[in-house]
Amino acid sequence: MEEGPLRRALILVLVVFSLLSAMGSSSSSSPSPQDVRVLSAERRIDLTSFIVRVFLTLKVENTGASDVSEILIAFSPNEVQHLSIVKASAVAGKRKKKAYLSLDVNPVELAKGPNGAQLFSIALLSPLKSSETTVVEVLYVLTHSQEPFPAEISQSESQYVYYRDSALLLSPYHIGEQRTFIKTPNTKVESYTSVNPSSRVGTEIKYGPYHDRAPYSYSPIVVHFENNHPFAVVEELMREVEISHWGNVQITEHYKLVHAGARHKGVFSRVEYQARPSISGPSSFKHLLARLPPRVHSVYYRDEIGNISSSHLRSDSLKSELELEPRYPLFGGWKATFVIGYGLPLQDFLFESSDGQHYLNLTFGCPLLETVVDRLTIKVVLPEGSKDPSVSVPFPVKQHYETTYSYLDVVGRKTLVLIKENVAPEHNVPFEVYYKFNSFFMLAEPLMLQAWRKICVFGEVFAFNFTKSQEQKKRDKTARNSHCSSDASFDFPELQSNRLGCLAEEANEKEIKKLHLDGVRDSSWRRGERS
């Protein structure tokens, strides 16, 4: 029959296809979620500031047969939008000798959980063997997650915000036991969703313990509480770092600050604000603190109008603190724009690595304490003549190169531009910029100044030597007028004396004439006197 071989071929193809798909699924690197089980999870959510910090402690067990090298954590799509940084560390040692070793956390691009949950994978230091447990600590920071409600308040009202989360930890694994603790800034909690068993003691709201929940279980909760912490958000920060090998690193920062809390409505009464400071403007702020490196000099604070004198700089051997006061207190929705600049000694920040490259060691992020930056741009201007710039930053940033023209520049300075969005204070870690620079190029600047001066010198030499001076011009004029000038006298020195004699005679004649004229005048004067 003809159908026989055709059918056999089809079955063969199907079998091969199914084998291939089975092989493909078994050789994937990420283990199926059923292999790992979370024995206990504890989540502490810190709502005391306007930046939400969540500390997660997971005790994980490998229930599968193969080694597990990574642990997955899940975030809801709303959380991922506001997620600033995720850090994980493994705990080594017990009790007093605890050491925290940081682990790499990377977003998983390909796989996604149900309802658009985003997965992040934590790479373990050593693969977890079957039926072994390990403890992983995760810290993640959420910005713009506290929604002010009511959205508009007057000057004397307190600020209340919503915080939305889930009572159950969103996880791709089965969780044996879990607890969540939410810490509010004070005891004024308007309301919170109660999911049995939940309780509130003082400033802490406790959700749990919940036992044996399936993967990706989610129970939304809302906490409505009072938060008068200054909601200082920098919409745009542009930091320019200029390196000069003559001994200075100059940093200029352009800020666009906004109060991101409940918007201020109604009138701002300065009298009320100053008369009763404790109850007026509780959610407003008028001081900002910036932490700068020690040995900072030439600090300035100005804006479009001019210098702002309401600032204080206090420095000690470890740090300098710059306390800034904008021209007006910031209420909800109000903005302030200003520029801060300061200089730092070169030897604190520029080093030479062992392979001959220079590298600049700087702190990423914003020096203002407890602020969120929506968009941060760092421009590192390298000295003229630098080659092969490269950067190493511990987290992903967007980068590109530009050319900046500064003092005494001929070809321009190579500039490295780093852009990052949603920056939290946890991003204030050092980063390095490497480049090659031949110290000889530093001499280019004084040589340029000298070259200008040499041009002046040569101009003067030229002017003195190759053009006729006044004296020379006068001599020429008299020579032209007298009849005994002849060019031949220069070629024949014996005729020179003739010419000199001739000139002397002429001069004598002139003298006699002059004396005669004087005599005439004299006699006429005498005649005048006599008469």
Add this chain to the structure above:
Amino acid sequence: MTSKPITSPVPVEWYPSLSVLMLSIGLVLTASFFIYEATSSKPSRSLSKEITIGVVASFFLGFGSLCLLLATGVYV
């Protein structure tokens, strides 16, 4: 990774004094150049002497003006 900090070739505290010193020497040499030009007559002038004084004066003036820029905070 062994790394040594990079400092400026000249201690930063010296910049103002260096600038005053170099500029004064440079200006003295410039003055001597002009005096030489003014007092000597055309045949007795030697081009090499002019150029020497001029080059040395411009050397000092160049470094002096660089140190002046650095001392005032314009770190070029």
